Amino acid sequence: MNSEYKTMDTLELIRRTVDSTASAEDFQVLQSRMLNDSETRRQYARYANLHAALSDGRLASRPNAVPPTAPAAIKAFSxxxxxxxxxxxxxxxxxxxxxxxxxxxxxxxxxxxxxxxxxxxxxxxxxxxxxxxxxxxxxxxxxxxxxxxxxxxxxxxxxxxxxxxxxxxxxxxxxxxxxxxxxxxxxxxxxxxxxxxxxxxxxxxxxxxxxxxxxxxxxxxxxxxxxxxxxxxxxxxxxxxxxxxxxxxxxxxxxxxxxxxxxxxxxxxxxxxxxxxxxxxxxxxxxxxxxxxxxxxxxxxxxxxxxxxxxxxxxxxx
Amino acid sequence: MPDNDNDESHDLFLRLYVEHEEALRCFLLTLLPGREEAREVMQGVAMVLWRKFSSLSSPSNFRPWAFGVARMQALTFNRDRQRDRLVFDEEVLALLADEADHEADAHAAERAALDECLGKLDPAQRKLLEAAYEPGTRIDELAVTMGRTPMSFYKALHRIRLALMDCTQRVLTREGMA
CATH class of the missing domain: 2.60.120.260 (Galactose-binding domain-like)
Structure with missing residues (x-):
């Protein structure tokens, strides 16, 4: 295992996993920590819960108005x-x-x-x-x-x-x-x-x-x-x-x-x-x-x- | 439980599903970190819940029953993708599911406190967060449009999330719920 992982913040590994930017090695390190450490699991579950809540639409503001569109003929187009x-x-x-x-x-x-x-x-x-x-x-x-x-x-x-x-x-x-x-x-x-x-x-x-x-x-x-x-x-x-x-x-x-x-x-x-x-x-x-x-x-x-x-x-x- | 083919059963299902859907969705996102994957599995979970609704012994058991269905659906999904994706091993997934299930009420309280904390973000943080969580957003492309590198964008997003976690904890402590 790369030595940088010895000191890497668990929260950063969690962040990478939640954001789908974790490498295979990142992911394995986090999995290992979660397997052996209930506090890591607790941190992960809290972080994922926040991520889930933010993904749930509560942030959604009214979308920008659609720009004006010019009339055009209806035809079968893809x-x-x-x-x-x-x-x-x-x-x-x-x-x-x-x-x-x-x-x-x-x-x-x-x-x-x-x-x-x-x-x-x-x-x-x-x-x-x-x-x-x-x-x-x-x-x-x-x-x-x-x-x-x-x-x-x-x-x-x-x-x-x-x-x-x-x-x-x-x-x-x-x-x-x-x-x-x-x-x-x-x-x-x-x-x-x-x-x-x-x-x-x-x-x-x-x-x-x-x-x-x-x-x-x-x-x-x-x-x-x-x-x-x-x-x-x-x-x-x-x-x-x-x-x-x-x-x-x-x-x-x-x-x-x-x-x-x-x-x-x-x-x-x-x-x-x-x-x-x-x-x-x-x-x-x-x-x-x-x-x-x-x-x-x-x-x-x-x-x-x-x-x-x-x-x-x-x-x-x- | 009544048969599925009547309005009473349908309305009862809807009522229970509506009540627990947010918790279910968050539970699945904990087990399946990718938003797309969780959405896909959530659709399957909803279908299974409805199809098997008549087997539910009592409405008061809906939450543990639904969490159990969600756990199995997530496990099946991960098994199908174990070879080509970063997915949790079954043992880790089981431990995580136990954690998320056990802390479901605490997580629900944190989500409830989140609205107050979102209101405390400064406009730039709020704008970044809204953009990041807009459905369909690709962070690498978004970062470029906002004049950032993807890494700096992710770091900023991470700092905001940590601040929100601290804030929700403070809110719950203040309200005697932590």
Missing amino acids: WLHWRPITAVAAGIVIGLFSATVVFGYVMPLARSLTLLEESFEGASPLASKVVLEPGVWRGDQAVIVSAEQQVQPVSGQRMLRFLRQDHQGKARLAGGHIADVYRLIDLRGHRDDVAQGDVVIQASASVNAIPFSNEEKFGCAISLFALDAHSVPESASYIGTALESEANAMARSSRTKLDRELASWQRLTTEMRLPANTDYIVVRLHISQSFDSNGAPVFTGSYADDVRVTLTRRSPLP
């Missing part, structure tokens, strides 16, 4: 094959309930495609018991509102407000209730790219709430479900159950507890590597409310805004 210098200048904007769908925007560090930018500037999402279809929000009752109850939209002039859990399709839980809204995104136009197996999808959304009592707790999350064409649930009344069982892959942000700060929005983020046979993505915004006593199954002031979904190419895992 965004992954675009060269950044040309791709950054091209794109197309399609309004779907005023959601902005931008093709061809390329991020500085990786070639990316923004699938959805939703600031809820248009019509209200439809209620449950309707067939899922691309371009519209489905799920539990929600409405689009302007600034209200001293909550300002984080993007644009409007935002989504959760209204209530839909009891027609859900069991009532003792001590709490849950509301979800869903958005289906059709990826079949990108089948060839997705089939390469090196595409990662990232989703983020901002959430906020009016101050609530100490007895109440709110948790929010954003989820992604990758489906093939045969697995798309037909009706919103089944999507809650069917998504988990039918999805080829799924990911969810960490559950973010809503704070009582009206002025600041909290950001949810998640990502996952897409299975090569992905035809559709379902994005789910989820809010749960728990309370000690029997509260009314109504959300009096819980909001979501600025939902973004992006595809990025990333090297396959070895």
Whole structure:
């Protein structure tokens, strides 16, 4: 063993391992120390716990605004094959309930495609018991509102407000209730790219709430479900159950507890590597409310805004 | 436990999963240091938990049951990659899993204290941290864009993490939780 390891700080070895910059020898030295020393294991677990917490999206601030895109004709193109210098200048904007769908925007560090930018500037999402279809929000009752109850939209002039859990399709839980809204995104136009197996999808959304009592707790999350064409649930009344069982892959942000700060929005983020046979993505915004006593199954002031979904190419895992 | 094919079971699963997901994710990131690897395994863990949910004896056992599933998934993942990657030996992984499991509450308290500590960072530190943990970021490329060498960037990141660990410990001591 190299003599430098005799004096090397264990924390530096831990750092290298966590950051994936450790050499094989670094790693073996650390493993040996962890095998024989409980304090090293304790240090490693604490450091990794911090790293995990920081990786969990709590640092996420609102992403930079997407630069303006010029209209271009829709045609079958492979965004992954675009060269950044040309791709950054091209794109197309399609309004779907005023959601902005931008093709061809390329991020500085990786070639990316923004699938959805939703600031809820248009019509209200439809209620449950309707067939899922691309371009519209489905799920539990929600409405689009302007600034209200001293909550300002984080993007644009409007935002989504959760209204209530839909009891027609859900069991009532003792001590709490849950509301979800869903958005289906059709990826079949990108089948060839997705089939390469090196595409990662990232989703983020901002959430906020009016101050609530100490007895109440709110948790929010954003989820992604990758489906093939045969697995798309037909009706919103089944999507809650069917998504988990039918999805080829799924990911969810960490559950973010809503704070009582009206002025600041909290950001949810998640990502996952897409299975090569992905035809559709379902994005789910989820809010749960728990309370000690029997509260009314109504959300009096819980909001979501600025939902973004992006595809990025990333090297396959070895 | 109810059968998986009904809304009550689905909602109960969601509720338990939501409650424990952060702890599970952090547990996996301890056993599998690479963020990508941990994410990949987390997806598998979620699927297994849901598929086997009906075998859970009681909701109060969800956390140890889920940690056990996560531990096995991590072990399987490491076995598949033992030859070509730096992965923990099974014995080390088992010891680490015991440590992370045993300290799960303390780690959860540290994560809860983290928000206060993040608020105490100066803007430059916060900016560096946010950039480093932006999904998809490559540190070597990021360092160049910030006018640093990758090594100096990693060192700066390390110092911030250590400062945050000290801070969370102080917060917990102040609150009588350390």
